[in-house]
Amino acid sequence: MEEIKLVLVSGSGKHLYVRNLNQDYHCQYGVIKKEDLKGVSGSGIVKTNKGVELPAFKPSFIDVFRKIRRAPQVIPAKDMGSIIAETGMGKDSVVVDAGTGSGALAIFMANIASKIITYEERQDFAKIAAENINLLKAKNVLLKNKNVYEGIDERNADVVTFDLPEPWKGVGAASAALKPGGFLVSYSPTIPQVCDMLTAAKEKGFIHVKTIEITEREWEIENRIVRPKSQTIGHSGFLTFLRKIK
Numbered sequence: 428m429e430e431i432k433l434v435l436v437s438g439s440g441k442h443l444y445v446r447n448l449n450q451d452y453h454c455q456y457g458v459i460k461k462e463d464l465k466g467v468s469g470s471g472i473v474k475t476n477k478g479v480e481l482p483a484f485k486p487s488f489i490d491v492f493r494k495i496r497r498a499p500q501v502i503p504a505k506d507m508g509s510i511i512a513e514t515g516m517g518k519d520s521v522v523v524d525a526g527t528g529s530g531a532l533a534i535f536m537a538n539i540a541s542k543i544i545t546y547e548e549r550q551d552f553a554k555i556a557a558e559n560i561n562l563l564k565a566k567n568v569l570l571k572n573k574n575v576y577e578g579i580d581e582r583n584a585d586v587v588t589f590d591l592p593e594p595w596k597g598v599g600a601a602s603a604a605l606k607p608g609g610f611l612v613s614y615s616p617t618i619p620q621v622c623d624m625l626t627a628a629k630e631k632g633f634i635h636v637k638t639i640e641i642t643e644r645e646w647e648i649e650n651r652i653v654r655p656k657s658q659t660i661g662h663s664g665f666l667t668f669l670r671k672i673k
């Protein structure tokens with residue numbers, strides 16, 4: 428997929444993504460000439476042939492991230508934010524992630540942490556994730572096309588994240604990979620998965636910090652007409668935070 432070169436924002440907040448500066452851009456607000464698109468160096472305003480003015484700027488990480496190709500279900504931003512906040516992941520952190528899926532979580536964490544090593548057993552998903560990693564220029568992500576249940580090569584990791592159908596099968600590998608005090612975060616859509624994960628993790632000497640579900644309710648605000656949006660993000664998954672103590 429071609430890179431996003433310019434982001435345009437309408438008065439209603441709609442984001443439009445221009446990928447080719449060598450041709451006129453057609454949108455619901457009219458046509459913007461390629462000369463005008465090229466004329467916006469850092470940021471500015473472009474005008475359509477219908478006289479609509481659209482603020483324009485270069486894309487930032489989140490603009491490109493929102494456009495990644497999605498194959499299996501990706502973890503929503505609200506849950507990724509919680510993983511980062513609860514583990515205190517930062518610029519020196521080494522993180523092992525599995526399964527990669529589309530690479531959304533791995534790429535998001537790569538924007539925060541020092542290094543991400545991510546395991547994906549399916550070749551087709553690994554290919555999509557590799558494309559997304561390239562798109563975001565996430566050079567600190569190492570993608571391994573391997574079954575994580577068979578073992579993790581890394582040692583002394585700060586955090587291990589699992590978004591797997593049977594995460595309990597990877598607890599031994601996570602324990603070997605983590606440094607003492609390191610976090611294992613498991614993301615599962617159902618509570619029976621959480622229960623099985625907890626049983627396995629406790630047997631391997633992890634402590635259960637907490638299991639949470641994050642709900643997000645967006646509000647519509649139009650002058651003083653203020654109400655929750657009727658459609659909110661429904662259930663996504665449970666986040667279980669574990670800590671290696673032995």
Ligand SMILES: C[S@@+](CC[C@H](N)C(=O)[O-])C[C@H]1O[C@@H](n2cnc3c(N)ncnc32)[C@H](O)[C@@H]1O
Nearest residue numbers: 501502526528529530531532547548574575590
């Ligand atoms: C829900 S997706 C992960 C989505 C990912 N967290 C994201 O944000 O894009 C689950 C992935 O785990 C992979 N997977 C399942 N079992 C695995 C295993 N044993 N080793 C590695 N990957 C595995 C699946 O192929 C799938 O791509």
